[in-house]
Amino acid sequence: MRTSEPRASLPGLARAALLLPVALAGMAFLACTRGRPSPERAEQVFRFRMHEDPPTLDPALSNDQFSEAVILNVHRGLVELDPETLEIRPAVADSWTISPDNRVYTFHLRDGVRFHNGRPVTSQDVAYSLRRLLKKETRSPRRFLLEPIEGAQEFTDGTSDAVRGLATPNDRTVVLRLARPFAPFLSELTMANAAVLPREVYDDPQKAYLRAPVGCGPFRFGRWEQSNFIELLAFDGYYGGRPALDRAVIRMIENKTSALQEYIAGGLDSLDETPDENDTAMMAKVGQEVHKYPFMGTGYIGFNLSLPPFKGNAALRKAFNYAVDKKYLWEVLIPGGNIPANGIIPPGIPGHDKDLPGYPHDEAKARSFLAQAGYPAGKGLPPVALWVNTGEGNRQIASQIQTDLKTIGVTIVIREVDWAAYIAAVSGTKDNAGQAQMFRFGWYLDYPDADAILRPLLHSSNWGPAGNFGRYKNPEFDALVDKALAVTDPKERAELYRRAETIAVMDDAVWIFLNYYQASTLYKPYVKGVVLSPLGEFRLPLERLRIERGTH
Amino acid sequence: MFVVCALLAPLLPASIGYDPYAQVAPRSVSPPTPPSRDNWLGTDTLGRDLLSRLVFGARISLEVGVLATAIALLIGTALGAAAGYAGGRTDAFLMRATDLVLAFPAPLLALAIIAAVPEPETTPLLRSLPHPSVGVVFLVLGCLGWASIARLVRAEFLRLREQDFAQAAQAMGAHGARVVLRHLLPNALRPLIVVATLGIGGNILMEAWLSFLGVGARPPLPSWGTMITEGQEYFLAKPWVCLAPGLAILLVVLGFNLLGDAISDRLDTRRRQRVA
Numbered sequence: 001m002r003t004s005e006p007r008a009s010l011p012g013l014a015r016a017a018l019l020l021p022v023a024l025a026g027m028a029f030l031a032c033t034r035g036r037p038s039p040e041r042a043e044q045v046f047r048f049r050m051h052e053d054p055p056t057l058d059p060a061l062s063n064d065q066f067s068e069a070v071i072l073n074v075h076r077g078l079v080e081l082d083p084e085t086l087e088i089r090p091a092v093a094d095s096w097t098i099s100p101d102n103r104v105y106t107f108h109l110r111d112g113v114r115f116h117n118g119r120p121v122t123s124q125d126v127a128y129s130l131r132r133l134l135k136k137e138t139r140s141p142r143r144f145l146l147e148p149i150e151g152a153q154e155f156t157d158g159t160s161d162a163v164r165g166l167a168t169p170n171d172r173t174v175v176l177r178l179a180r181p182f183a184p185f186l187s188e189l190t191m192a193n194a195a196v197l198p199r200e201v202y203d204d205p206q207k208a209y210l211r212a213p214v215g216c217g218p219f220r221f222g223r224w225e226q227s228n229f230i231e232l233l234a235f236d237g238y239y240g241g242r243p244a245l246d247r248a249v250i251r252m253i254e255n256k257t258s259a260l261q262e263y264i265a266g267g268l269d270s271l272d273e274t275p276d277e278n279d280t281a282m283m284a285k286v287g288q289e290v291h292k293y294p295f296m297g298t299g300y301i302g303f304n305l306s307l308p309p310f311k312g313n314a315a316l317r318k319a320f321n322y323a324v325d326k327k328y329l330w331e332v333l334i335p336g337g338n339i340p341a342n343g344i345i346p347p348g349i350p351g352h353d354k355d356l357p358g359y360p361h362d363e364a365k366a367r368s369f370l371a372q373a374g375y376p377a378g379k380g381l382p383p384v385a386l387w388v389n390t391g392e393g394n395r396q397i398a399s400q401i402q403t404d405l406k407t408i409g410v411t412i413v414i415r416e417v418d419w420a421a422y423i424a425a426v427s428g429t430k431d432n433a434g435q436a437q438m439f440r441f442g443w444y445l446d447y448p449d450a451d452a453i454l455r456p457l458l459h460s461s462n463w464g465p466a467g468n469f470g471r472y473k474n475p476e477f478d479a480l481v482d483k484a485l486a487v488t489d490p491k492e493r494a495e496l497y498r499r500a501e502t503i504a505v506m507d508d509a510v511w512i513f514l515n516y517y518q519a520s521t522l523y524k525p526y527v528k529g530v531v532l533s534p535l536g537e538f539r540l541p542l543e544r545l546r547i548e549r550g551t552h
Numbered sequence: 553m554f555v556v557c558a559l560l561a562p563l564l565p566a567s568i569g570y571d572p573y574a575q576v577a578p579r580s581v582s583p584p585t586p587p588s589r590d591n592w593l594g595t596d597t598l599g600r601d602l603l604s605r606l607v608f609g610a611r612i613s614l615e616v617g618v619l620a621t622a623i624a625l626l627i628g629t630a631l632g633a634a635a636g637y638a639g640g641r642t643d644a645f646l647m648r649a650t651d652l653v654l655a656f657p658a659p660l661l662a663l664a665i666i667a668a669v670p671e672p673e674t675t676p677l678l679r680s681l682p683h684p685s686v687g688v689v690f691l692v693l694g695c696l697g698w699a700s701i702a703r704l705v706r707a708e709f710l711r712l713r714e715q716d717f718a719q720a721a722q723a724m725g726a727h728g729a730r731v732v733l734r735h736l737l738p739n740a741l742r743p744l745i746v747v748a749t750l751g752i753g754g755n756i757l758m759e760a761w762l763s764f765l766g767v768g769a770r771p772p773l774p775s776w777g778t779m780i781t782e783g784q785e786y787f788l789a790k791p792w793v794c795l796a797p798g799l800a801i802l803l804v805v806l807g808f809n810l811l812g813d814a815i816s817d818r819l820d821t822r823r824r825q826r827v828a
Contacts, residue, residue: 257788278582279789332582333598383673390766392785399598399771403575406772413673414771 044547046527047249048270048540049259053226057213059195060133060140065444068192069538070250073232074116075195075215078107078126078174079186083533083541086448088186092121092196092216093174102181102488107174114237115198116220123168129197130176131155131163142193148182183485183493187447218243218543227252232542244529244546256392260286263522269547271522272537277336292336292520293532296346297444298453299338301386301401301512302426306433306471309381317509319369321359324404324512328361333400334393338515343505344453346516348534350490351450351497356505358513366408378409387415387436389422394440401512412438427465439469442517444536450497454481458504472510477503526550572608572774575599584786584793593796597782602793605774606800612683612775613804616690616759617752623694625748628701629737635702636709637732647706653699659758665692666767685770689762693755704747708740742819746812753808760801776801 054066062071080091090096093107113121132138134146136156146152151164165177178185188194201214213221218238222231230250234243253259256273263271264285274290275282283290301324303310303317310317326340342358345351367377375381386401388394395416402412415436417425426441428434445452456467460478463471480500484493504510519537523530526549533539576591577583577599584602587594593602635646669675672684681687712718713736721735762768763777771778776797783794 256785276786276789279786281789328579332579335582385671392782395771395782396597402772403573403598406573413671415671416766 042547042549043247044245045247045249046245046270046542046545046547047251047268049253049262049268049272050250050538051252051254053224053252054230056210057221057224058210059129059192059197059213059215060138060142062192063141065536065538069540070230070232071192071195071213071215072217072539073219073248073542074213074217074221075192075197076113076217077189077191077194077196079190081187081190081447081535083535083539084531086534088190092126096186098186102183103178105176105178105185107176109172109174110239111172113216113239115201115216116214116235116237117198117201118237119198119200121196121198121216122171123174124171125196125198126174127166127168128199128202129195130166132197132202133193134163140193142191145188145191145193148178148180148185150177150179181486181488183488184447184449184451187449187452191446219248222247238543240543243543245542248542248545269524269527272519274336274520274522286522289522289524290520291523291530291532292518293534294339294347295444295517295519295534295536296349296448297442297517297536298341298344298346298513299440299442299515299517300341300344301514302436302439302441302470303511304433304437304439304470305473305510307437309375309384310437313373314507314509315369316373316375317512318359319366319373319408320405320410321509321512322362322366322369323408323410324359324401324514325361326514329397329400330515334396336518336520338518341513341515343513344458344501344511345450345497346445346453349445349448349450349453350494351501353498353501356498356502358505359509363407370408370410375409378411381410383411383413385413385415385435385437387417387422387425387439389419389440390416397440397514426469428469430464433464433471434469436469438512440514441469444517446535448534450494450501451481451485454497454500454504458510470510472504472508474503474508477508572600572604573772574601576601584783584790586790587792594790594792596779596793597786600774602779602796605779606776606796609774609776609779609797609800610804612686612769612773613756613759613801615683616686616693617756617808620690620693620697620755620759621748621751623690624697624701624751625744626698627695628698629705629744631698632702632705633709633732633737636706637713637728637736639710643706646702650699650702653696654703656696658696659761662689662692662696662758662762663765663767666762683769683773685768685773686759686775689759689768690755693758697751697755701744701747701751704743705740708743709736712736712739746816746819749808749812749815753805753812756808757801757805760797 050066050069052066054070055064056062056067057070059071059075062068076091078091078093079088079096081087082089090110092109092113094110096105096107098105109121109123109126115121130146133140134143134152134156136158143156149163149165151160151162154160155163165179167175169175195215198214201209211224216239218235218240219232220235222233224230229252232248232250234246236242251268253262259268259271259273260275260282262268275286277283305311330338330340339347343353343356345353347354370376370378386398388398395414398414398416402414405412425435426439443453443457456462458468458472458477459481460468460473462468463473477500480496480503484496484500487493487496505513519532521532521537526547528546528548529544531539531541531544575598577585577595583595583599584597585591585595585599591601591603593606596602596605631646631650635643666688669678669688672678672688675684678684678687718731718735721731759768759775760777760780763775764781766781769775769778779797780794783790783797786793
């Protein structure tokens with residue numbers, strides 16, 4: 001999943017201007033929650049913060065953490081990924097079988113699963129939802145998840161009216177046949193995009209579902225006040241039992257300082273950002289409520305391999321890598337958040353190689369590679385543009401990299417633009433390499449498999465806007481990643497991924513390998529059942545939370 | 553004081569051993585570090601000496617303030633003089649153009665124009681300037697700031713044109729340029745000096761505002777506006793990081809405004825007489 005972390009944010013003045021209305025809205029909000037008549041049992045409400053409105057609530061179109069945070073609580077697919085253990089668990093399907101040749105998946109639907117509108121879920125709904133994701137008109141950025149199903153391409157192209165590999169022998173059974181074995185297929189079905197949707201709602205030409213989604217998950221959709229809040233309500237008919245929470249409120253607060261103040265004031269029960277560790281005054285207030293945990297993601301500076309000066313110059317890319325002091329960056333300058341990276345596959349994912357040498361800070365090596373690249377002491381190298389999206393964190397990272405590279409004689413020009421302009425410059429089009437020579441990017445894995453990072457970001461089939469923004473193409477790397485998909489032995493797969501990673505890191509130095517993410521989130525002590533997911537701070541299984549305040 | 557700072561800034565690294573770009577905070581302590589004996593104002597978010605950056609930042613502010621005002625003066629005076637002296641259609645045309653420029657919200661227009669030059673470092677002409685990203689700022693501010701000056705000069709010229717000395721010069725057959733340059737302009741100089749002094753303060757403020765929004769001076773340049781943005785996140789915990797540049801802007805703009813007022817008082821003969 002693409003992330004702008006550290007996230008896109010408004011320019012400074014606008015940010016400052018936001019403080020006041022946020023505070024006012026907060027007060028109004030508190031006033032209104034307090035004003036409600038309390039029944040015998042205190043209402044269980046959980047309020048957490050999101051930076052901005054989710055770009056979409058249509059599962060098929062979702063491609064970011066904010067959208068998924070909502071969708072995964074409103075919807076369910078055939079299977080789900082336990083956000084804590086990362087196991088694939090039954091959801092709408094309560095069991096499934098896989099044929100010995102790893103090509104045929106047969107799902108048996110659970111009894112008693114209902115949509116929020118009360119209608120029981122049938123295998124027809126599953127088939128409808130999967131076809132909807134594949135349909136060309138849906139324009140899903142994640143259509144590729146279902147690509148392994150036999151006949152998927154023909155269906156999307158319109159040359160076939162049905163998906164050959166998708167069958168529903170009866171109301172309770174769904175059979176999916178793959179064109180060839182594809183190891184992460186079940187993982188892909190756990191994603192928000194593969195949610196089971198009621199046809200009567202999602203066939204609406206007016207698209208009312210965009211603002212009032214209907215699913216079969218633990219929460220039904222309440223209200224959405226743009227740029228203010230989204231309210232989710234417990235669904236009494238949830239197959240897993242009614243959640244303990246009565247309501248969950250997602251509040252949009254952009255600015256970190258205002259969000260922290262709001263958390264302290266009691267307007268939020270959880271916050272996905274924590275105070276600067278050096279901020280002793282703030283840490284004294286909330287330090288006890290900080291939860292830190294690693295999660296599956298990697299941050300990097302991408303090189304555009306189609307543009308000079310990086311095109312065909314691995315020595316230059318290695319010089320940049322050695323010049324940047326990742327240890328200082330993550331342990332001193334911006335402490336407490338991230339782990340310096342030695343490569344691509346984050347810890348905890350099969351294939352992560354803790355012995356990969358990577359590029360520890362070494363100025364002498366940086367200088368020698370720079371000379372080898374044809375620019376001794378930086379002579380002859382024009383200023384190189386480093387693109388970042390607006391935000392304090394990004395600015396600080398970019399400035400540090402600028403400073404580090406200056407020491408070996410390289411001039412970096414920082415281009416800080418809003419998220420939309422940034423993405424346009426970085427992704428370009430299939431034929432146009434885009435403008436950005438270097439760009440800061442982060443990637444959270446959608447499921448715990450090395451394929452979920454190596455393929456979208458570096459495989460040549462995703463060249464350009466599809467995710468391989470650096471336009472990396474190495475047939476040897478492609479072949480290893482492809483081969484790993486067809487292999488089912490976990491050890492052998494991990495080994496193939498390690499080899500692929502070594503090529504991209506040590507031979508080709510495709511990025512500046514910056515960090516593996518570590519999340520830190522604030523939770524009030526009265527929030528119980530907290531899940532700290534390696535999938536990111538926005539994987540919040542709200543149905544597991546409950547509020548246990550002392551008597552007051 | 554401020555001007556002295558700006559002029560002496562290049563000598564700084566040699567004299568006190570600090571370079572505004574060097575990371576001087578110890579590599580083991582997370583910046584910004586608090587004020588200490590070595591770093592009187594502490595260090596910024598990247599561990600660079602705040603005082604050195606502040607002093608260097610004075611150069612950027614002065615550069616923008618003075619150059620933008622100079623450009624505005626040049627354009628404004630030329631157009632105002634032409635309108636005031638020639639009168640008639642020329643006057644009408646130039647004044648409508650001035651109205652047009654005045655009608656635009658200048659800060660927004662400046663923002664838009666500067667945003668449209670995404671890479672001053674590679675733009676011809678700007679590339680040759682010492683600080684390309686600052687160059688765009690003073691060019692744009694200068695080109696947008698002339699309208700009020702043009703009005704002022706025109707008004708002065710309309711008044712002076714009818715006075716005896718100007719009429720006499722014309723009667724003696726002096727040609728237009730001579731009348732304007734030798735007789736009218738010197739007499740219109742007083743209000744211009746006042747406006748220019750105030751304008752420098754205004755432009756410094758504008759530069760800080762643009763840099764604060766991220767479209768002015770680019771990192772690693774130590775513009776005061778950029779420094780405030782960088783320190784913003786630490787406002788509650790380490791307020792000196794953004795208070796220092798903030799105070800600097802306040803003092804300098806205040807200084808220029810007071811200077812402008814003082815000059816205005818000095819030059820105002822009528823008032824002097826009254827006081828006497």
